[in-house]
Amino acid sequence: MGRTVLLYGVALAVAAFALEWLEYRYLTRLFATEIYIVLVAAGFTVLGLWAGRRLTRQAPASPFTRNDAALRSLGVTEREYEVLVLLADGCANKEIARRLEVSPNTIKTHIARLYEKLEVGRRTQAVQKARALALIP
Numbered sequence: 001m002g003r004t005v006l007l008y009g010v011a012l013a014v015a016a017f018a019l020e021w022l023e024y025r026y027l028t029r030l031f032a033t034e035i036y037i038v039l040v041a042a043g044f045t046v047l048g049l050w051a052g053r054r055l056t057r058q059a060p061a062s063p064f065t066r067n068d069a070a071l072r073s074l075g076v077t078e079r080e081y082e083v084l085v086l087l088a089d090g091c092a093n094k095e096i097a098r099r100l101e102v103s104p105n106t107i108k109t110h111i112a113r114l115y116e117k118l119e120v121g122r123r124t125q126a127v128q129k130a131r132a133l134a135l136i137p
Contacts, residue, residue: 067134074117076135083110088127088136 028035071081079100086096093111097104111123120126130136 064137070133
């Protein structure tokens with residue numbers, strides 16, 4: 001009994017495979033151009049993804065370590081450093097003053113001293129130079 005069921009099962013599997021093969025051959029004749037276009041597009045997509053990952057592989061980012069030697073050589077105080085970090089976060093003078101609980105004029109003074117010490121003229125330049133010197137992340 002089991003042998004008969006197994007033989008019928010194999011025969012049905014072969015028949016199903018043959019029907020699928022015939023349908024595949026019919027579809028490939030009917031849609032030959034579209035199939036080739038899809039295969040070429042898939043090939044270029046895979047190649048592009050592989051090349052992109054291979055060419056733009058980046059080393060894992062190491063944790064930020066502050067350059068204390070540069071801070072000391074520039075003469076940046078701890079309070080000026082706090083102001084610099086908040087500048088890098090994009091805070092306005094009044095917001096920095098509120099966070100540090102000082103007057104806005106004090107913040108303006110700290111920023112002016114930072115500009116002198118970093119030898120810059122604008123906030124964006126100060127942040128850019130501080131990042132280049134590894135003062136801020």
